[in-house]
Amino acid sequence: MLNNIQDIQALLQGPKFPDREFIRSGATFGEVYAMAAGFRAAFSGPEYEGASLCLAVDDRAVMAAVLLAALAGGPTLLLPYAFSAQALARMQQLTGFTTAIADGDRALPPGTTIIRPPARTSAAQAPCAQVSPQAELLRIFTGGSTGTPQIWSKTGGNLFGEGFSLARHFAVTEKDCLVATVPPYHIYGLLFSVILPLVSGASVVMATPSFPGEIGEVIWEQGATLLAGIPPHYRALRGKTVAASSLRLAFSSAGMLDAEDNEAFCQLNKVGIAEVYGSTETGGIATRNRHLGETSFTAFPDVSWQIKDERLCVRSPFLSPELPVADDGFFTTGDRVERSGTSQFILKGRVDGVTKVGGKRVDLEEVRGVIKKVPKVSDCVVMALPDSGGREHRIVALVQGGEVDMKLLRQTLADSLEFYALPRVLKMINRIPLQENGKYDRDAIIQLLESN
Structure with missing residues (x-):
């Protein structure tokens, strides 16, 4: 520095x-x-x-x-x-x-x-x-x-x-x-x-x-x-x-x-x-x-890094001043990583609700909020599925509600979001799969979204 x-x-x-x-x-x-x-x-x-x-x-x-x-x-x-x-x-x-x-x-x-x-x-x-x-x-x-x-x-x-x-x-x-x-x-x-x-x-x-x-x-x-x-x-x-x-x-x-x-x-x-x-x-x-x-x-x-709870932490002279850093100067990012060898890492995806599509930021919770405002939508899951490069950027949505007007839903999304934030896959279902502990069954949801 x-x-x-x-x-x-x-x-x-x-x-x-x-x-x-x-x-x-x-x-x-x-x-x-x-x-x-x-x-x-x-x-x-x-x-x-x-x-x-x-x-x-x-x-x-x-x-x-x-x-x-x-x-x-x-x-x-x-x-x-x-x-x-x-x-x-x-x-x-x-x-x-x-x-x-x-x-x-x-x-x-x-x-x-x-x-x-x-x-x-x-x-x-x-x-x-x-x-x-x-x-x-x-x-x-x-x-x-x-x-x-x-x-x-x-x-x-x-x-x-x-x-x-x-x-x-x-x-x-x-x-x-x-x-x-x-x-x-x-x-x-x-x-x-x-x-x-x-x-x-x-x-x-x-x-x-x-x-x-x-x-x-x-x-x-x-x-x-x-x-x-x-x-x-x-x-x-x-x-x-x-x-x-x-x-x-x-x-x-x-x-x-x-x-x-x-x-x-x-x-x-x-x-x-x-x-x-x-x-x-x-x-x-x-x-x-x-x-x-x-x-x-x-x-x-000029950048130091470490992994904590699977998340990448960095110490760098390039960090914006308002970013919260720990006592040792490390900032915890929203990326999950895996160590590769002694000095490299592999990106495994995001842990928060922010992803990028074509270089543009998309807040998945904002997309979910737009969907939930549509009449007859009782629940929905919005996800960013990983591409071949390892980062999440393909937005998909599973919507719960058998009587939802799909035409109205798509129009609401188009009126509320930038084009790059629109879900590329949008599916309806009577009930979103859950695990025994009441949490969303991610694997079952992905299987539904990726099926024809």
């Missing part, structure tokens, strides 16, 4: 490669730092002391500049999970922000004061030489399955420390060029397509391709060496060649990567996928590359 703090201090002294492109065929590192100095000057007024600013930005160069300025003593930034009017209005209700940094037209609440990016110059100015890595830098809003966001704080040490750690672990340097299929206002996109290039000197492509043809085209055109994708995109890429000879490594996060999707990509494109396991609140915890024969996860060097 000491090395990370020293690296963060050095980062604010100015760009190491001022004339090198931060954005491929776009802004240089010198221009990013000049923008950062401009933002830092704008933040110096008394009205920004103790304030929180909405970061309504998806330009990676502007994002990098704002983060540098905030790291150098600027206001706390608020990162929305979407730029829709509903998401931004909800965030304002929760935080009371009155000012936003925006790089384009955004559906910001009426009356919001907007700060636009300063004009780009080539002067490689440093925003500030002093920084407190433990000061709150960012509050990240993550979307919930019913639109109720969770909020996680991140310090400069959390975010930039993780960036330096990733750069060291994966040997990312100024020779690399990264393509990301996720936008920079999601934590995975922020870390891998803004912070990681910023701390390593690598360049990043401004575009965020998501269709298979686009991904391959951008990689070829830009000579990319690194690809940061998510499981749904690797699923869409099955059977398609996207990797140019320049690509040396791919990343996957925001959910577990299906083993068959991983194998298909690696075999066809002759490059491995480094899966990064973690969450918004924990930061990156561990990684594996099945192309190299790694079936289990190995923790990153």
Whole structure:
């Protein structure tokens, strides 16, 4: 952690490669730092002391500049999970922000004061030489399955420390060029397509391709060496060649990567996928590359871990400050794990009611609550069955009530939940199987849900 703090201090002294492109065929590192100095000057007024600013930005160069300025003593930034009017209005209700940094037209609440990016110059100015890595830098809003966001704080040490750690672990340097299929206002996109290039000197492509043809085209055109994708995109890429000879490594996060999707990509494109396991609140915890024969996860060097009551516990400099930790500094996650050998672990599933579908959080109790509001529903069980990768993400529901209007039930679910939170299997039954002790018979329920 000491090395990370020293690296963060050095980062604010100015760009190491001022004339090198931060954005491929776009802004240089010198221009990013000049923008950062401009933002830092704008933040110096008394009205920004103790304030929180909405970061309504998806330009990676502007994002990098704002983060540098905030790291150098600027206001706390608020990162929305979407730029829709509903998401931004909800965030304002929760935080009371009155000012936003925006790089384009955004559906910001009426009356919001907007700060636009300063004009780009080539002067490689440093925003500030002093920084407190433990000061709150960012509050990240993550979307919930019913639109109720969770909020996680991140310090400069959390975010930039993780960036330096990733750069060291994966040997990312100024020779690399990264393509990301996720936008920079999601934590995975922020870390891998803004912070990681910023701390390593690598360049990043401004575009965020998501269709298979686009991904391959951008990689070829830009000579990319690194690809940061998510499981749904690797699923869409099955059977398609996207990797140019320049690509040396791919990343996957925001959910577990299906083993068959991983194998298909690696075999066809002759490059491995480094899966990064973690969450918004924990930061990156561990990684594996099945192309190299790694079936289990190995923790990153800065992360310590142990198993307690089958649950993974981690001690890490990347944990959000509000997470409850024990006296020894360990946070107990919601994942069940099994030790593999002396230093690796295997994920066995979740112990709480939160799962991920396509990288989106879904609260199973919220889904159950929607179902139980439908007339004639007397009980229901909502589960996330494990996929081949070992994490639960396929939502299914068994509903008790012989006279339930299925059309009404499906319509209620569609009106109340995001599409990714809808049960993929929805079955009716007169009585949900129970064990002798009165608890749900999980095995019998799964058998019913998986039967035709």
